[in-house]
Amino acid sequence: MPYENDEKNSGSVPAEPRDLHTLTHGELQELLSSLGQPKFRAKQIEEWVWVKNARSFDEMSNLPKTLREDLSRHLTLGGVTEVARQVSSDGSRKYLLRYQDGVSVECVGMPTKNRLTVCASTQAGCAMGCAFCATGAAGLTRSLTSAEIYEQVMHVRDDFNARVTSVVLMGQGEPFMNYDATLGALRRLNSPDGAGIGARHLTVSTCGVIPQIMRFANEPEQFTLAISLHSAVQKTRNALMPGVRKYSLVNLYNVMGEYVNKTGRRPTYEYALIGGINDTEPELQALCDFCEGTLAHVNLIQLNEVDGSRFHPSTEARAEDFVRRLTSVGVEATIRNSRGADIDAACGQLKQRAGH
Numbered sequence: 001m002p003y004e005n006d007e008k009n010s011g012s013v014p015a016e017p018r019d020l021h022t023l024t025h026g027e028l029q030e031l032l033s034s035l036g037q038p039k040f041r042a043k044q045i046e047e048w049v050w051v052k053n054a055r056s057f058d059e060m061s062n063l064p065k066t067l068r069e070d071l072s073r074h075l076t077l078g079g080v081t082e083v084a085r086q087v088s089s090d091g092s093r094k095y096l097l098r099y100q101d102g103v104s105v106e107c108v109g110m111p112t113k114n115r116l117t118v119c120a121s122t123q124a125g126c127a128m129g130c131a132f133c134a135t136g137a138a139g140l141t142r143s144l145t146s147a148e149i150y151e152q153v154m155h156v157r158d159d160f161n162a163r164v165t166s167v168v169l170m171g172q173g174e175p176f177m178n179y180d181a182t183l184g185a186l187r188r189l190n191s192p193d194g195a196g197i198g199a200r201h202l203t204v205s206t207c208g209v210i211p212q213i214m215r216f217a218n219e220p221e222q223f224t225l226a227i228s229l230h231s232a233v234q235k236t237r238n239a240l241m242p243g244v245r246k247y248s249l250v251n252l253y254n255v256m257g258e259y260v261n262k263t264g265r266r267p268t269y270e271y272a273l274i275g276g277i278n279d280t281e282p283e284l285q286a287l288c289d290f291c292e293g294t295l296a297h298v299n300l301i302q303l304n305e306v307d308g309s310r311f312h313p314s315t316e317a318r319a320e321d322f323v324r325r326l327t328s329v330g331v332e333a334t335i336r337n338s339r340g341a342d343i344d345a346a347c348g349q350l351k352q353r354a355g356h
């Protein structure tokens, strides 16, 4: 089935050249018929754009030369420009990518033996203001379109020249403050007419925008959901994550119950351990209470240091205490090692260095 773009635009033959990435299937067909071309060309062109990530019309070798010229008169191919990159000793690569309007975002490719995970951004910056996060400190520049989110993944794929096996939307930005574009990107990543990545290998991480969690639960695809919890004590969470203060932990608990009932899928709770803040005994007890008896996986991560921040990571021993206690009350828990820490590509560190 042809993929329908989520961004609606009107008019078939644009006066100003439009980015081909923003055309729906129907609009592309209309443009082609106005150029006297058969409808099947739309599918060929979309394959160049979405599967092969063509960067110029000249690459589209199965199209007649005259059509390629016509297309380049009516459309642009948008695309991202790589402005900078850093390579970590663990093989991760962080890219600074710039869009046509000059706005740039970061994304990261993380290879392991047979896998390639991409961490992509959904917004340039973020308005949620979490106290421990480098992206939050910089504020929001703008939300990205679904094509812009998608293009990050294709850029990493082409750079590694390898199939992307999973995508986590854990770069800059809050995906659920940019819901439609995020879903559009996920669908394109999932589609056989796009990147063809299994829905379960596509993960959205949210700081907990409750109305959108329910909406996400009702989407037909089996996408994976991660919630940034970071504290199960209301007062602490309010201080750490002021952007979601209005969505209380009780409401979060309830909506996650509904999410599990509805989808049968296990959500992940992200918990960055911050020494003396959310790693104390009452905090551990509250976390156990929040998760006990629910379907949950707790991902513990040592806080990544952010320049100028008053927060510091816990000790390894404390992280192990957390795993032991959670396990003892029947809650799955693991300690996740952050990748790319030496290049500031680890969680919450994107956007840290001046000029990046």
Ligand code: SAH
Pocket: 126, 132, 133, 134, 169, 170, 171, 172, 173, 174, 175, 205, 206, 207, 227, 228, 270, 272, 301, 302, 303, 304, 305, 306, 347, 348, 349
């Ligand atoms: N806005 C979304 C997704 C992007 S952040 C969200 O908050 O979930 C991706 C993950 O990195 C989140 O779990 C976030 O809480 C975490 N994070 C942010 N700053 C961090 C830091 N300094 N150390 C460790 N994890 C951090």
Ligand code: SF4
Pocket: 126, 127, 128, 129, 130, 133, 134, 135, 136, 137, 171, 172, 173, 174, 207, 228, 348
């Ligand atoms: Fe935004 Fe997520 Fe950072 Fe919070 S942790 S400021 S929601 S990117």
